[in-house]
Amino acid sequence: MQTELKYSPTMRALHWLVVLAVSIAVVAIEIMDFFPKGSAERAALFIVHQTAGLSVLALMVLRLLARVATQAPPPVPGTPLVQLAARLTHGALYALMVGMPVLGLLALAWGGKPIQPFGLNLPLALTQDKTLAHWSKEIHESGATLVYIAVGLHAAAALWHEFILKDRLLRRML
Numbered sequence: 152m153q154t155e156l157k158y159s160p161t162m163r164a165l166h167w168l169v170v171l172a173v174s175i176a177v178v179a180i181e182i183m184d185f186f187p188k189g190s191a192e193r194a195a196l197f198i199v200h201q202t203a204g205l206s207v208l209a210l211m212v213l214r215l216l217a218r219v220a221t222q223a224p225p226p227v228p229g230t231p232l233v234q235l236a237a238r239l240t241h242g243a244l245y246a247l248m249v250g251m252p253v254l255g256l257l258a259l260a261w262g263g264k265p266i267q268p269f270g271l272n273l274p275l276a277l278t279q280d281k282t283l284a285h286w287s288k289e290i291h292e293s294g295a296t297l298v299y300i301a302v303g304l305h306a307a308a309a310l311w312h313e314f315i316l317k318d319r320l321l322r323r324m325l
């Protein structure tokens with residue numbers, strides 16, 4: 152009997168934990184704007200954003216280690232163009248999931264603002280720099296659009312495989 156090719160249990164767990172943490176970070180920051188500036192709700196939601204965002208970074212470090220330590224299943228058959236699109240999207244997702252939290256951290260540190268995952272005060276002693284703070288925040292905010300596009304394409308491709316191609320690709324990650 153042939154065993155179904157799957158990602159390792161660690162890779163599968165980390166994939167869905169990252170999805171959960173990114174979703175919390177995005178929902179928290181998107182609903183923050185419904186509350187007035189200076190309100191307690193806004194401050195709490197921003198702490199949730201930072202906590203979930205920094206959890207993404209920690210999970211991604213583990214994920215990259217797991218990726219090199221374990222064997223990923225070979226790509227499913229597809230035209231070279233589709234294979235390339237999948238590789239590029241996965242690469243973009245890895246880069247965004249590491250880059251976004253780092254830029255968010257730098258925006259706060261260069262802006263001289265507190266970094267408060269879990270409500271704690273994370274010391275990151277960088278010399279204040281308004282220009283660098285401005286640009287890291289700008290790139291972080293534009294990066295969010297790229298996250299929406301890359302995750303949207305990626306999830307749509309996974310669902311296409313599941314419901315149209317019916318090639319059991321989704322099961323490799325479940």
Ligand code: HEM
Nearest residue numbers: 173176180201204205207248251252255256258292295298
């Ligand atoms: C994968 C992780 C993250 C994602 C997907 C993400 C996504 C976002 C999004 C969608 C916004 C709103 C953009 C807009 O209003 O145009 C935002 C704003 C922001 N994020 Fe993140 N973020 C992440 C991690 C972090 C982390 C770890 C920090 C800091 C520790 C951080 C700090 C900020 C800051 C300072 C803003 C601007 C808030 C404001 O002044 O309105 N982010 N982020």
Ligand code: HEM
Nearest residue numbers: 169170173218223241244245302306309310320321323324
């Ligand atoms: C924040 C959201 C997501 C991120 C950052 C993400 C990231 C990734 C990355 C980087 C890979 C490549 C793994 C590797 O080869 O090392 C991957 C694979 C995969 N993801 Fe996601 N993913 C997300 C959401 C989703 C969703 C919503 C679904 C399902 C609807 C999904 C289904 C899959 C599947 C089936 C694979 C395996 C693809 C294959 O075997 O070629 N992902 N994901």
